[in-house]
Amino acid sequence: METAKTKEILRIDNLDVSLVESGKTLIRDISFTLHAGETLCLVGESGSGKSLTSLAVMGLLDPGALRVSAGRILVEGIDVLAASAEELRQMRATRMSMVFQEPMTALNPTETVGAQVEEVLRVHGEGNAVTRRERVLKMFEAVHLPAPERIHASYPYQLSGGQRQRIVISMALILNPRLLIADEPTTALDVTTQRQILALIEEMQQKFGTAVLFITHDFGVVSDIADRIVVMNRGDLVETGTRDEILARPRQDYTRMLVSSVPSLVPPGRMPVTGAQILEVANLNKVYTQGSFLSGRRRVDALKPTGLTLATGEILGIVGESGSGKTTLARCLTRLIEPTGGAIRLGDTDISAMSQRQLRPYRRRFQVVFQDPFRSLNARLRVRDIVAEGMLNFGTPREEAYARVGDLLERVGLSVEMMDRYPHQFSGGQRQRICIARALALRPEVLIADESVSALDVSVQKQVLELLREICDETGVGIIFITHDLRVAARICDRVLVMQRGEVVESGSVDEVLTRPAQAYTRELIGAAPGRNWDFEHFRPFA
Amino acid sequence: MQKVQDLPGKAPAAARSRPRSRDWPVRVACAFLVFILIVAVVGPFLTSGDPLHINAANRIKPPSAEHLFGTDAMGRDVFARVIYGARTSIIVGFVAALASLLLGLAVGLLAGYFPLADATIMRVMDGIMSIPSIVLAVALVAITGANLGTVLIAIIVPEFPRVVRLVRGVILSLRSEPYVEAAISLATPTWRILFRHMLPNTLAPLIVQGSFVLASAILTEAALSFLGVGLPPEIPSWGNIMAEGRTYFQLRPGLIFFPGIFLALTVLSINLIGDALRDRFDPKLEKRH
Structure with missing residues (x-):
């Protein structure tokens, strides 16, 4: 067993990948090895080259745009770069396979999932129609899909995101490859589903002794599953080490900065906010009715009657999985959609039933x-002009408005000279600023932040969160902060509301809710949050 | 993050750096269109002939040094008529295209932004689109007689609802863009949202559509004139010249061939340029090679 464990499955030596046209190198001098039964996490922020590395291993680089300009990739001793197209095709699925981020687009929508998995067997000439079907059903059972017979005959759209990812995983593993590359396989999934998928990958790995190359930007996931970690930044390999070496004793400044930027699930401990109440929401709800010829009218309670209050200088977190109604709540509050009923009292005025003109x-x-900072600004x-627009709408003279734009840019950490640039000249974090x-x-008086840091890299995310907290403390603006990420909520919020299926299931101070949850659903959410046992900021596990 | 997201915006630059060899038809088309425009503007200086001068002694002559394209059944110089015809076709085409675009833009903005008006406007547009331009032209000629106005109306009316559909679609998709919602949150007046945040984003597809409307307007004018429900026959237009040449086609094919070749090349050029514009503005629609 021990010898099987140490068998080298993947070896990358001094890999360079560059653009065909300009010759610009995108990743430089990447070297690492991966052994049987091991999970290696490849982490880095966007643009670090982690996906390029994995595509190079699979031989999936777009030949018109990218090429491997130096180095060697060995999968079980076979040189991938020297292999012919036919040899590569033979290696895929049998020796190495890949799971992608978005399970919906990784499956063919017009074919049953059973047929798609069977096709993998068919193109590799495995068995006959009957044995193939049996093998697929057995695989579906192994990945814990309920009622394999029914799933086998289903189309992708009939399955949930988690079920689709299980299909993709069974497709990847059915020929028992030695190497599984998983490129952000849980990023598009809710935390509870993510937890199940991660557990599944681990189970499969132990069952088949697969080596897993796991690509992710989420240090929470890394701390839960990694044996070893490779840190990449802008195409360079920064540091390689075991999980504890990287998370507890990082040697490089970049790794140190990156790890300490990751928010921990335990809140920092805040004083209760004592500001005056500025917003009171009572029984706010949103019902969608769909008229259908056959089924009659269908009622969907996107938001069941919900109440909340917000004080000056307070950050109220609204957390929940997709479909929990948190975004519907935000959009009702901002009157970007019309609430069906209830009251939104801003000071003494109920704005919930006003016309847009009023x-x-x-x-x-x-x-x-x-x-999305890339779509929130008119390019x-x-x-x-973007920042001054609101002021001009409310009659501020132009010079005064522009002068204040300068102050505001400095306040959010940008400089006055940036006023005359266009949005495309800024990074995601700068755009969010x-x-x-x-x-x-x-x-x-009230700022509603709808997943405002979800699209940002973790180091940028930390800075934007700090900025929001500073602004809140300084100006007394009350912030309603909507997020799916409990760790982000733990870092910034004073109070949180937990939502599920359109209603609030639990609310209270962030300490109370996250450390002493009263409801089963909240406990489930916290239990599913990746990296809940690691205090990233202080490079140590929680006691 | 930034690099990946910036790619769509840089696509036009990538398009520009593609091998030149595929660009030549577009270059030729541009050159031809410029040539036609020059001909339309300086037409009278290119020929000493008078397109309206009737000379009974000089009927249906073959091409000669004096009459490059020969003469028609009334002894008029066909070369002069084709040159002046370019002016007519270009004016009718551009006026019709511009009017369709402006009208379509205005109605499309209304339909796209105001959900209450949308259903009504779009059903009316569906109704208008069901009117064939030739039937409309025949009806108008019967009421008011053949003139430039009836031709323009007969082209614009069936054409502008297509522009309405296009603009409405773009506006509908822009409405849910966060930057538009941000503008709503900033209490930006509706007219400013429409003109400042939405209109500029409709221009690219509108210009592309405009090129196709232009080509179609020139063709429709020629077709209407050829059928005798367009411009009055004495006005030199490519359709009119061909209509008159029809009777003598077997004797003098040039009477149809010369205006026909000008018409075909002009429309082809405009369509080629329209395709190139579309590829430039919206690389997604381009055929993969």
């Missing part, structure tokens, strides 16, 4: 920051 003067009192306007500056320009 609402306009009140808009300056509540502002919103969205998730055709200069930063100065511009969005925050735009929202703050009107001196709002």
